[in-house]
Amino acid sequence: MSDWLAACDQGDRRAVRALVRSLDPTGSLEFAATADAARRMVFESAPGELGVVVGPLSGGVSEVNLAAAVAQDGNARCVVLARGGATGSLRSRAERAGVDLVADLDGVLPAEARAESDGGRRSAEPPLLRAARSAPALVGDVSERAPVIVFCSGRGGVGKTSVVAMAAATAASWGMRVCAIDLDLSCGNLYSCFGLGNGVDLARVVGQAGGESMSRELPGALADPGVQVLGPCELPEAAELVAPYAGELLSHASVEFDLVLVDTSACFTDAVAQAAQLADRLVLVCDGRPGATSSLARTSGLAARLGVERTRMVRLENGVSPRARRDEVRAPAGEGLEAARTQRVLDGGTEVPDLLGSGQVCELVGSASPFAESVATLVAQILSELGGLPECEEAERALSGAAPRRRSLFGGRWGAR
Numbered sequence: 001m002s003d004w005l006a007a008c009d010q011g012d013r014r015a016v017r018a019l020v021r022s023l024d025p026t027g028s029l030e031f032a033a034t035a036d037a038a039r040r041m042v043f044e045s046a047p048g049e050l051g052v053v054v055g056p057l058s059g060g061v062s063e064v065n066l067a068a069a070v071a072q073d074g075n076a077r078c079v080v081l082a083r084g085g086a087t088g089s090l091r092s093r094a095e096r097a098g099v100d101l102v103a104d105l106d107g108v109l110p111a112e113a114r115a116e117s118d119g120g121r122r123s124a125e126p127p128l129l130r131a132a133r134s135a136p137a138l139v140g141d142v143s144e145r146a147p148v149i150v151f152c153s154g155r156g157g158v159g160k161t162s163v164v165a166m167a168a169a170t171a172a173s174w175g176m177r178v179c180a181i182d183l184d185l186s187c188g189n190l191y192s193c194f195g196l197g198n199g200v201d202l203a204r205v206v207g208q209a210g211g212e213s214m215s216r217e218l219p220g221a222l223a224d225p226g227v228q229v230l231g232p233c234e235l236p237e238a239a240e241l242v243a244p245y246a247g248e249l250l251s252h253a254s255v256e257f258d259l260v261l262v263d264t265s266a267c268f269t270d271a272v273a274q275a276a277q278l279a280d281r282l283v284l285v286c287d288g289r290p291g292a293t294s295s296l297a298r299t300s301g302l303a304a305r306l307g308v309e310r311t312r313m314v315r316l317e318n319g320v321s322p323r324a325r326r327d328e329v330r331a332p333a334g335e336g337l338e339a340a341r342t343q344r345v346l347d348g349g350t351e352v353p354d355l356l357g358s359g360q361v362c363e364l365v366g367s368a369s370p371f372a373e374s375v376a377t378l379v380a381q382i383l384s385e386l387g388g389l390p391e392c393e394e395a396e397r398a399l400s401g402a403a404p405r406r407r408s409l410f411g412g413r414w415g416a417r
């Protein structure tokens with residue numbers, strides 16, 4: 001008889017017990033009160049003494065990260081990651097992290113018994129929330145991978161694409177390798193801000209165009225030195241095929257680049273929900289048009305229900321008049337945003353649509369445009385909070401809100417690389 005320790009949600013204990021029984025009919029099982037307690041107990045046990053089951057866990061540390069940490073600690077006899085509906089990508093990530101087995105809990109108990117054991121929680125959950133919860137976690141914290149910053153909004157035309165393009169070009173000018181991903185899968189136009197004729201087809205990137213699996217090296221045209229733009233789908237109808245891979249794509253990019261910026265569609269699709277859930281910072285963009293308050297409130301409420309803590313949310317007012325007072329806030333906060341920071345991007349006038357519309361975002365970098373300066377400050381502040389501000393004079397200047405060293409708008413490229 002061997003000993004097992006499990007860390008899982010209270011409502012899943014019955015299913016985990018059944019799983020352990022199926023793996024080791026004579027084994028004894030104990031449940032740890034918390035994820036931390038489980039890791040400590042395994043760490044303090046004799047090598048090989050405990051088999052460990054991790055998951056399902058909602059809130060706090062993700063199952064796959066905890067399972068990877070326990071496997072890395074090296075004391076466990078074996079590590080089993082227990083999930084409902086484990087995807088192929090989760091399995092391969094778990095395998096890479098040293099997890100011995102990924103067990104699908106859906107097959108362990110009959111469906112009605114599971115619904116009963118978790119109080120019907122899962123079956124009552126709307127599909128959008130379910131899709132987001134099954135998104136793979138990002139591996140490690142931002143000291144080990146690139147920060148992922150996702151921009152979304154409850155309505156169209158508020159400036160998400162413009163801000164993402166500007167943020168990407170700015171961070172690249174600070175020497176960062178930036179991946180800008182367009183999750184407006186059917187209709188996105190992020191690529192056009194960089195002067196590219198079309199986007200890199202995400203259906204190909206995630207292996208849904210030709211049956212191949214996601215490439216280890218992300219392809220893509222380098223829009224300008226330092227920025228790789230991915231997306232949207234070449235065929236709008238492929239969006240549905242790509243959406244389930246959004247989380248995996250972001251995870252992948254976060255280990256290959258220094259910064260991952262995500263543009264989204266105005267409506268909250270499955271892909272957007274996954275991105276929101278994974279984001280290190282979810283930037284909720286609004287403008288000053290009538291109705292901005294209610295759409296912001298709806299979006300922040302949805303993000304909160306997706307499990308995005310308010311510390312991860314940033315509220316961004318775009319198109320603010322350069323003459324507005326600093327403390328003037330246009331829209332009151334919505335659910336989940338009460339304590340979130342409010343950032344501003346200033347109105348850059350017609351120069352912004354003119355330059356972005358003709359693919360010249362890089363021409364705006366380091367210019368005297370209030371739009372460019374305020375986006376640089378936004379990016380610098382978020383990177384600084386996440387501990388990822390590059391050591392570069394221009395980034396430091398942007399952080400302090402100071403104007404960049406001037407160069408003429410249509411002058412040469414930036415120099416700090």
Ligand SMILES: Nc1ncnc2c1ncn2[C@@H]1O[C@H](COP(=O)(O)OP(=O)(O)OP(=O)(O)O)[C@@H](O)[C@H]1O
Nearest residue numbers: 156157158159160161162319346347348349352353
């Ligand atoms: N701060 C700004 N100053 C001036 N113009 C701006 C600013 N932000 C955005 N714009 C302009 O507003 C228009 C809408 O912006 P954009 O396409 O980025 O919005 P979006 O939220 O991505 O829209 P959609 O939801 O349709 O994708 C564009 O013409 C853009 O150039």
Ligand SMILES: [Mg+2]
Nearest residue numbers: 160161184189
């Ligand atoms: Mg857009």
